Amino acid sequence: MIELIVHILLLAGLVISACMVWYMDDLISAAIAFGAFSFLLSLEFLMLQAPDVAIAEAGIGAGLTTAIFVIAIRGTDKDGGCV
Amino acid sequence: MNMSSLVRSGGANIMMPFILVYGFYIVVHGHLTPPGGGFQGGAVIATAVVLLMVAYSRAEVRASVSKNVLKNSETLGLLLFIGTALLALTAGLAFFGNWLLDAGTLFGTPVAFGINPPGDINTGGIIPVLNIAVGIEVLGAMGILLLAMLGGMKGDAE
Numbered sequence: 001m002i003e004l005i006v007h008i009l010l011l012a013g014l015v016i017s018a019c020m021v022w023y024m025d026d027l028i029s030a031a032i033a034f035g036a037f038s039f040l041l042s043l044e045f046l047m048l049q050a051p052d053v054a055i056a057e058a059g060i061g062a063g064l065t066t067a068i069f070v071i072a073i074r075g076t077d078k079d080g081g082c083v
Numbered sequence: 084m085n086m087s088s089l090v091r092s093g094g095a096n097i098m099m100p101f102i103l104v105y106g107f108y109i110v111v112h113g114h115l116t117p118p119g120g121g122f123q124g125g126a127v128i129a130t131a132v133v134l135l136m137v138a139y140s141r142a143e144v145r146a147s148v149s150k151n152v153l154k155n156s157e158t159l160g161l162l163l164f165i166g167t168a169l170l171a172l173t174a175g176l177a178f179f180g181n182w183l184l185d186a187g188t189l190f191g192t193p194v195a196f197g198i199n200p201p202g203d204i205n206t207g208g209i210i211p212v213l214n215i216a217v218g219i220e221v222l223g224a225m226g227i228l229l230l231a232m233l234g235g236m237k238g239d240a241e
Contacts, residue, residue, distance in 0.1 A: 059126030
């Protein structure tokens with residue numbers, strides 16, 4: 001029962017954070033929302049008893065991809081040119 | 084040095100050894116525990132490089148993380164991987180044959196068939212060696228990826 005509640009909370013958080021990525025106007029905020037999406041997805045993988053995939057998702061998705069996005073956003077302006 | 088960079092670098096200095104120890108634990112225990120293996124551990128170690136880039140300015144990152152060291156570590160990991168596989172041919176086994184298994188030397192403690200109590204790290208033959216090779220390779224590849232992204236910027240990463 002408690003497992004079902006955690007599943008429902010995690011999936012609701014996944015849907016909300018995915019909608020936030022689309023909704024945000026600021027690119028940095030969208031990148032941070034994508035990092036939160038990856039973190040919730042790794043928790044969901046852990047709940048589904050795949051800790052191998054969960055730690056890869058936490059390392060790659062929440063750590064490295066967010067950092068690469070933030071570095072790329074800081075290196076460009078709104079029209080896509082170099083700063 | 085202003086206050087906010089002092090807080091950032093101090094927090095990074097405290098967090099860094101824990102991230103490194105956790106990453107090396109995942110790499111070395113890859114054949115024993117479920118969340119293990121070279122790729123995952125290498126990715127966790129590479130997040131330490133991310134933390135370094137978040138906390139310090141670009142010149143300090145350039146001074147402490149060398150592109151040549153990361154490039155050489157990627158080459159070293161790949162050579163260790165393929166060299167371990169090729170050494171099986173000299174032992175009379177097939178390519179990728181487990182020539183260290185049950186040999187009594189490095190990672191060579193014999194294990195009885197069936198279910199064993201977990202936790203003996205000195206088992207597995209060449210599988211831990213391949214895990215360590217993949218960990219070194221992924222660490223170098225991810226670090227050089229991040230350095231290349233940071234190198235494309237003209238201004239400071241502050």
